Amino acid sequence: MNQYKLLKTLCEIHAPAGDEANMKSFLLNYVAKHQKDWKVKPQVYQGKDFQDAIVLAFGKPRTAVFAHMDSIGFTVRYQNQLIPIGGPDVETGYALKGEDSLGFIKCELEVNEENQLFYKFGRGIDRGTSLTFECDFRDTKEYIQSCYLDNRLGIYNCLKLAETLENGMIVFSCWEEHGGGSVPVIAKFMFEEFNIRQALISDITWVTEGVEHGKGVAISMRDRNVPRQSFIRKIIQLAEESGITYQLEVESGGSSDGRELQQSPYPIDWCFVGAPEDNVHSPNEIVHKKDITSMLSLYQYLMEKL
Amino acid sequence: MNQYKLLKTLCEIHAPAGDEANMKSFLLNYVAKHQKDWKVKPQVYQGKDFQDAIVLAFGKPRTAVFAHMDSIGFTVRYQNQLIPIGGPDVETGYALKGEDSLGFIKCELEVNEENQLFYKFGRGIDRGTSLTFECDFRDTKEYIQSCYLDNRLGIYNCLKLAETLENGMIVFSCWEEHGGGSVPVIAKFMFEEFNIRQALISDITWVTEGVEHGKGVAISMRDRNVPRQSFIRKIIQLAEESGITYQLEVESGGSSDGRELQQSPYPIDWCFVGAPEDNVHSPNEIVHKKDITSMLSLYQYLMEKL
Amino acid sequence: MNQYKLLKTLCEIHAPAGDEANMKSFLLNYVAKHQKDWKVKPQVYQGKDFQDAIVLAFGKPRTAVFAHMDSIGFTVRYQNQLIPIGGPDVETGYALKGEDSLGFIKCELEVNEENQLFYKFGRGIDRGTSLTFECDFRDTKEYIQSCYLDNRLGIYNCLKLAETLENGMIVFSCWEEHGGGSVPVIAKFMFEEFNIRQALISDITWVTEGVEHGKGVAISMRDRNVPRQSFIRKIIQLAEESGITYQLEVESGGSSDGRELQQSPYPIDWCFVGAPEDNVHSPNEIVHKKDITSMLSLYQYLMEKL
Numbered sequence: 001m002n003q004y005k006l007l008k009t010l011c012e013i014h015a016p017a018g019d020e021a022n023m024k025s026f027l028l029n030y031v032a033k034h035q036k037d038w039k040v041k042p043q044v045y046q047g048k049d050f051q052d053a054i055v056l057a058f059g060k061p062r063t064a065v066f067a068h069m070d071s072i073g074f075t076v077r078y079q080n081q082l083i084p085i086g087g088p089d090v091e092t093g094y095a096l097k098g099e100d101s102l103g104f105i106k107c108e109l110e111v112n113e114e115n116q117l118f119y120k121f122g123r124g125i126d127r128g129t130s131l132t133f134e135c136d137f138r139d140t141k142e143y144i145q146s147c148y149l150d151n152r153l154g155i156y157n158c159l160k161l162a163e164t165l166e167n168g169m170i171v172f173s174c175w176e177e178h179g180g181g182s183v184p185v186i187a188k189f190m191f192e193e194f195n196i197r198q199a200l201i202s203d204i205t206w207v208t209e210g211v212e213h214g215k216g217v218a219i220s221m222r223d224r225n226v227p228r229q230s231f232i233r234k235i236i237q238l239a240e241e242s243g244i245t246y247q248l249e250v251e252s253g254g255s256s257d258g259r260e261l262q263q264s265p266y267p268i269d270w271c272f273v274g275a276p277e278d279n280v281h282s283p284n285e286i287v288h289k290k291d292i293t294s295m296l297s298l299y300q301y302l303m304e305k306l
Numbered sequence: 307m308n309q310y311k312l313l314k315t316l317c318e319i320h321a322p323a324g325d326e327a328n329m330k331s332f333l334l335n336y337v338a339k340h341q342k343d344w345k346v347k348p349q350v351y352q353g354k355d356f357q358d359a360i361v362l363a364f365g366k367p368r369t370a371v372f373a374h375m376d377s378i379g380f381t382v383r384y385q386n387q388l389i390p391i392g393g394p395d396v397e398t399g400y401a402l403k404g405e406d407s408l409g410f411i412k413c414e415l416e417v418n419e420e421n422q423l424f425y426k427f428g429r430g431i432d433r434g435t436s437l438t439f440e441c442d443f444r445d446t447k448e449y450i451q452s453c454y455l456d457n458r459l460g461i462y463n464c465l466k467l468a469e470t471l472e473n474g475m476i477v478f479s480c481w482e483e484h485g486g487g488s489v490p491v492i493a494k495f496m497f498e499e500f501n502i503r504q505a506l507i508s509d510i511t512w513v514t515e516g517v518e519h520g521k522g523v524a525i526s527m528r529d530r531n532v533p534r535q536s537f538i539r540k541i542i543q544l545a546e547e548s549g550i551t552y553q554l555e556v557e558s559g560g561s562s563d564g565r566e567l568q569q570s571p572y573p574i575d576w577c578f579v580g581a582p583e584d585n586v587h588s589p590n591e592i593v594h595k596k597d598i599t600s601m602l603s604l605y606q607y608l609m610e611k612l
Numbered sequence: 613m614n615q616y617k618l619l620k621t622l623c624e625i626h627a628p629a630g631d632e633a634n635m636k637s638f639l640l641n642y643v644a645k646h647q648k649d650w651k652v653k654p655q656v657y658q659g660k661d662f663q664d665a666i667v668l669a670f671g672k673p674r675t676a677v678f679a680h681m682d683s684i685g686f687t688v689r690y691q692n693q694l695i696p697i698g699g700p701d702v703e704t705g706y707a708l709k710g711e712d713s714l715g716f717i718k719c720e721l722e723v724n725e726e727n728q729l730f731y732k733f734g735r736g737i738d739r740g741t742s743l744t745f746e747c748d749f750r751d752t753k754e755y756i757q758s759c760y761l762d763n764r765l766g767i768y769n770c771l772k773l774a775e776t777l778e779n780g781m782i783v784f785s786c787w788e789e790h791g792g793g794s795v796p797v798i799a800k801f802m803f804e805e806f807n808i809r810q811a812l813i814s815d816i817t818w819v820t821e822g823v824e825h826g827k828g829v830a831i832s833m834r835d836r837n838v839p840r841q842s843f844i845r846k847i848i849q850l851a852e853e854s855g856i857t858y859q860l861e862v863e864s865g866g867s868s869d870g871r872e873l874q875q876s877p878y879p880i881d882w883c884f885v886g887a888p889e890d891n892v893h894s895p896n897e898i899v900h901k902k903d904i905t906s907m908l909s910l911y912q913y914l915m916e917k918l
Contacts, residue, residue, distance in 0.1 A: 019536075077516065083557070175532070184570060221740035222630065222740070229631040248739045250687055265571075267660065324834065324840060384862070436841070486875060570877070
């Protein structure tokens with residue numbers, strides 16, 4: 001079986017921020033089916049107390065890993081207008097998909113000179129319908145290229161981590177791309193029920209002048225938020241000890257599920273640890289396979305040592 | 307008695323964000339006086355645990371309705387300068403009112419070319435004094451026009467809803483126009499004490515190319531925030547079943563008390579349901595009477611069915 | 613002993629937002645050493661439940677005073693690039709200090725025409741290293757001038773207040789300059805454990821056309837946030853009764869630890885009370901000594917009367 005078949009399936013799922021139900025179903029089915037092959041069978045928390053989020057608790061968890069289920073996308077407004085969900089890259093001709101009362105939709109994005117967004121389709125689409133990028137998954141020798149590697153790769157990393165995880169929590173969160181809303185609920189749960197004070201953000205970051213393809217998973221020392229630096233230094237020291245290839249990232253912008261942990265009323269330290277991609281938030285997000293491998297290895301090491 | 311006399315009284319009350327005490331007194335008196343005629347007498351929660359907010363619990367509530375008590379306005383800075391409370395529409399000549407240590411104030415707004423704000427009055431006004439629009443309430447055949455229909459109409463809707471409400475919570479919140487602060491307190495209360503997971507936002511939205519005067523109450527599928535779409539679809543389905551006239555709204559901007567419910571650490575779904583107005587945040591806000599009627603009818607239906 | 617020696621020591625401590633550990637150590641040592649001379653020995657709360665924040669509880673506290681420990685600063689990005697921590701004033705030639713794996717650093721800030729930031733130093737500095745202003749503490753007849761009077765003067769005020777405080781809480785918070793994170797944790801603690809509903813923000817504000825050097829501590833009626841005005845009026849009335857010189861501030865911008873109290877799920881009223889400074893967030897912040905004295909006197913009075 002192709003190693004990245006699962007990742008391809010994840011990238012194809014329609015689950016923009018606010019409408020993560022498809023991804024939730026997929027993940028609950030996946031866990032139900034595969035947990036028998038995992039080292040430890042997790043306790044699954046989901047349902048009305050978690051909206052569309054899912055929490056898996058393995059053994060005696062000390063650290064939680066967050067991977068957001070949602071993607072960027074578009075909402076149909078009036079006439080043929082679109083408005084963004086999160087911050088998608090936009091270019092005339094991008095292929096979009098969705099579904100409304102009249103059936104499945106495959107249409108095209110149009111961007112005019114004032115950067116207003118429209119769809120091009122043979123019929124009108126129901127108000128409020130969400131559209132996402134049509135998935136063109138490209139598995140080459142060195143790279144994976146597709147829409148939504150941010151953050152289906154973060155989820156993939158968690159599902160692979162789950163296979164051998166003995167003690168730890170895995171959180172599949174919602175709404176990350178559009179301003180949050182499920183991390184506060186889960187921060188409360190993980191602190192009050194499990195007394196967890198450490199979190200890793202399994203998400204995808206940017207290739208920049210300082211973070212390159214194939215140089216290993218990025219440990220972000222800060223982005224728009226500045227996490228507690230003593231915790232960051234601890235992560236870096238463990239990464240150093242592990243022998244796994246990694247890169248250090250330092251940015252003034254960007255954000256993740258870490259933002260809401262930072263602002264929560266619980267003393268939870270967090271660090272973003274994720275592979276870098278280019279062509280961010282476009283249908284052509286691209287990640288080096290070495291960085292995917294390095295990401296999983298580092299998570300396996302950190303979850304044992306932290 | 308004129309049907310909209312109560313609404314006129316509400317529009318005249320001086321209660322800018324951060325200074326809702328007048329509105330609180332009025333509402334507590336109103337509830338004390340009228341609850342004997344209501345189908346169910348509510349439990350009233352107010353006082354030091356709620357700052358200036360008020361909560362009414364009827365029967366066994368499953369859904370909470372939020373209406374914010376505060377309005378936009380102005381604060382006197384230094385000399386004759388004004389700074390905004392929330393995002394008021396500004397135009398030279400708008401009539402303002404307030405009160406300081408020297409007595410009642412009726413003055414005029416001045417806007418210079420750099421969009422700086424000043425008051426024009428025969429004397430200096432105490433630093434920090436808040437000013438609001440002078441109310442010119444116009445009740446015509448088809449429309450109500452006045453300052454502060456946003457959100458005195460949302461409150462009016464709640465007070466009318468209260469007359470027949472059997473099971474439900476009504477929340478009068480503070481600070482909505484200027485960045486919030488009371489919804490988090492109430493979200494905690496309603497979830498922890500009543501286990502409420504559903505909320506409707508009784509507030510006023512915008513007339514746009516997609517939402518028109520007289521076409522019924524607007525159900526907002528999203529604004530700056532994207533609420534959980536499965537809940538939105540449930541509301542739309544109920545609206546459809548009810549036979550009440552309504553419109554669907556889809557916006558990328560704008561916000562309401564829903565924002566703080568979205569961000570709260572409780573799994574509360576929310577949906578904005580409110581009549582549309584034109585001349586937003588000006589002394590001349592205007593709403594079609596049919597939309598006021600449709601709003602109340604839909605709230606009555608939803609509170610029974612949800 | 614020079615009266616302001618303690619303040620000078622505080623200003624010299626390297627503790628940018630996210631890296632407050634040095635300040636935490638200093639304060640814990642200071643409290644341990646000096647509390648024997650204080651009127652009441654406080655209960656000290658710190659450690660894993662508070663990250664790097666510290667809480668001192670004296671007697672039966674009714675009001676909490678917040679002073680943030682962190683300062684603005686810079687993070688080393690890639691090559692010789694710097695990115696800001698908080699909102700520092702920037703000018704080529706400002707002296708910076710820090711420490712990385714190769715040892716202590718004294719370097720210079722460079723600002724190019726696009727307002728990008730760089731350091732000028734004889735060697736490369738480790739990625740993620742934080743730099744702060746080199747302290748040039750100037751104690752003249754009427755003024756104190758130094759970097760980081762914001763907010764080491766707020767901390768100084770608390771340490772002086774601690775000498776005679778009988779009932780009250782003093783909070784040393786983190787992250788204020790860069791977007792917060794520790795106030796939510798402490799708001800929860802102070803409300804749930806001590807039922808405290810009143811807070812004063814011991815921080816430094818701006819000299820403006822309405823707030824002048826030497827005219828007394830500023831009571832801020834509002835900034836970006838509008839605190840509950842009934843509480844503000846109570847503070848002003850007490851200040852009036854006290855006979856202590858003070859000024860009223862009214863601003864549309866600026867923020868403090870009060871912001872997170874405002875947004876917290878606890879009904880906590882707050883008021884910013886602090887001396888004004890000029891040359892904000894630069895190495896040359898300057899405060900009038902009369903305003904430092906007035907600030908402490910008003911805190912002593914308010915903590916007794918509130």
